Amino acid sequence: MLAVRPALIGGAVLVALTGFVIARFAVTAAAAREAIASLAGEDAPEIADAGPFGGGIWRALLRLTRSWRERALGAEDRLEDAEAVIAAVLDPLILLDGRRRIVGANAAAERFVGSLGARRDLATALRNPALLAAADAVLQGEAERAVDFADAVPQERQLRAHIARLKRPALDGAVAVLTLHDITALKRAEQQRADFIANASHELRTPLASLIGFIETLQGPARDDSEAQERFLAIMHEQAARMTRLVGDLLALSAIELNEHVPPGGRVALAPLLREGAAALELRAGERDMRVVLDLPAELPEIAGNRDELAQVFQNLLDNAIKYGRAGTAITIGAVALDRPPPEGGPPLPFVAVAVRDLGDGIPREHLPRLTERFYRVDTARSRAMGGTGLGLAIVKHVLNHHRGFLEVESISGIGSVFTVFLRQRAEERPAGMSQNRNNAVI
Ligand SMILES: Nc1ncnc2c1ncn2[C@@H]1O[C@H](COP(=O)(O)OP(=O)(O)O)[C@@H](O)[C@H]1O
Ligand SMILES: [Mg+2]
Numbered sequence: 001m002l003a004v005r006p007a008l009i010g011g012a013v014l015v016a017l018t019g020f021v022i023a024r025f026a027v028t029a030a031a032a033r034e035a036i037a038s039l040a041g042e043d044a045p046e047i048a049d050a051g052p053f054g055g056g057i058w059r060a061l062l063r064l065t066r067s068w069r070e071r072a073l074g075a076e077d078r079l080e081d082a083e084a085v086i087a088a089v090l091d092p093l094i095l096l097d098g099r100r101r102i103v104g105a106n107a108a109a110e111r112f113v114g115s116l117g118a119r120r121d122l123a124t125a126l127r128n129p130a131l132l133a134a135a136d137a138v139l140q141g142e143a144e145r146a147v148d149f150a151d152a153v154p155q156e157r158q159l160r161a162h163i164a165r166l167k168r169p170a171l172d173g174a175v176a177v178l179t180l181h182d183i184t185a186l187k188r189a190e191q192q193r194a195d196f197i198a199n200a201s202h203e204l205r206t207p208l209a210s211l212i213g214f215i216e217t218l219q220g221p222a223r224d225d226s227e228a229q230e231r232f233l234a235i236m237h238e239q240a241a242r243m244t245r246l247v248g249d250l251l252a253l254s255a256i257e258l259n260e261h262v263p264p265g266g267r268v269a270l271a272p273l274l275r276e277g278a279a280a281l282e283l284r285a286g287e288r289d290m291r292v293v294l295d296l297p298a299e300l301p302e303i304a305g306n307r308d309e310l311a312q313v314f315q316n317l318l319d320n321a322i323k324y325g326r327a328g329t330a331i332t333i334g335a336v337a338l339d340r341p342p343p344e345g346g347p348p349l350p351f352v353a354v355a356v357r358d359l360g361d362g363i364p365r366e367h368l369p370r371l372t373e374r375f376y377r378v379d380t381a382r383s384r385a386m387g388g389t390g391l392g393l394a395i396v397k398h399v400l401n402h403h404r405g406f407l408e409v410e411s412i413s414g415i416g417s418v419f420t421v422f423l424r425q426r427a428e429e430r431p432a433g434m435s436q437n438r439n440n441a442v443i
Helices: 004-039 051-088 107-113 129-139 184-219 226-259 270-280 282-287 307-324 365-370 380-385 392-402
Strands: 093-097 101-105 144-151 157-165 174-182 291-295 330-340 349-359 406-412 416-424
Touching: 093 107, 101 107, 129 144, 129 157, 129 174, 157 184, 184 226, 226 392, 270 282, 270 291, 270 307, 270 330, 270 349, 282 291, 282 307, 307 330, 307 349, 307 392, 307 416, 365 406, 392 406, 392 416
Parallel strands: 291 330
Antiparallel strands: 093 101, 093 174, 144 157, 157 174, 330 349, 349 416, 406 416
16 A cells, blocks of 8 residues: 555646646647737737746747738738829829739729729720730730820820730739820821921922933033023022022021020010011012011010021011012011910910011911921912922921910911911010000901
8 A cells, every 4th residue: 555655646746747737738728829819900918827838939929910910011001002103104004914804904094994893805995906916915925015006086196005014913813014105296206207308308309300401401402502501500590599598498497496495595676676677678579569568666575585586587477478468569567565375375474476467369277277387388389489498487486486486377368468476575574564455466
């Protein structure tokens, strides 16, 4: 029995110890359970008695919870930033999944794809076959593609689409991003440049061909015909002068264009400039029995400008009035200071308006908007016959752009035309109480 007792005691102690350890583990397990449950909760409370093992686990879990929560918040912020960037992109942007369905679009793109409900095939939004083929190529593995296409709705325009694969698929299934850029203005500028070169070459080729023809005649059949030589040389002189005028106008145009973004620095008094311009063309007007009548107020505010460029404006307008006005009539130049809103909108600004008025053929209405295009003429043959280059009004327009002014044309076929130039008054040039009356405009 005695021998059994220590064994019993030992057994009892062992059971008690085991019970204690199990109890401690139970506490640890409960703490762990609570901790795990609290991972999803907002605040994980400190647990007072987490047992000797549980304390460490608990603290580790708490750290893990905090770190995951921070990461989740960081990820949410980054997602919001990315969405804000996409929304801020002005060009339309569309996200596509691997089956060419639209999974996201910014506000600009929603005009093309409509509101984003169920995932729809890109083809329901943009039907252009070349664009869809490019999208398919990228979805099948190509890194990127660009394609130009025309869109007729809501208005005729040229678009360039860029489609690029994302480095890895996004959570919403997006695998490619499609951006659209309106390149209508770019294409138009390209076309205008090409047209301009073609037109300029054509304008030079005609007198050159005629010169070569006359030179060959003078070397051959007219070699000994002094009377013909005289006549041909006069024509050749006129053709060479015509080319000189054309090259002069081209150079003037490109010089003005180069400077167009630098505001002109000088101050110009318009009245003496107009008087000089009228005097310079008096002789030419007289050849057609025409007079230039100046109708200027006693005082005109100065304007900020480049004198030579402005002299060219009035010379070109007067030249046209002499060419296209009826023989024997008067050309009037009027000027007035007035306030009016600029064509781009906004509050009225102080301008000086100068109107050159002729009595003559006038210009049919449909031609008015295009008159300032380079080489645009109502009647090309007539303009050429009168020595015109077709660049006079293009120069006028560019000079006025340079001066932040503008041109208005009013014309009645068979009666005559009024070309009115609006130039900004110098800021410090406005005496108080200067005419505010818009009806004073000489138009
Ligand atoms: N005062 C005017 N009256 C009638 N037509 C005009 C007048 N001014 C310009 N035009 C028309 O506008 C066209 C373009 O003018 P412009 O650029 O000065 O070229 P150009 O005088 O060399 O032909 C002219 O060819 C003419 O058809
Ligand atoms: Mg002209």
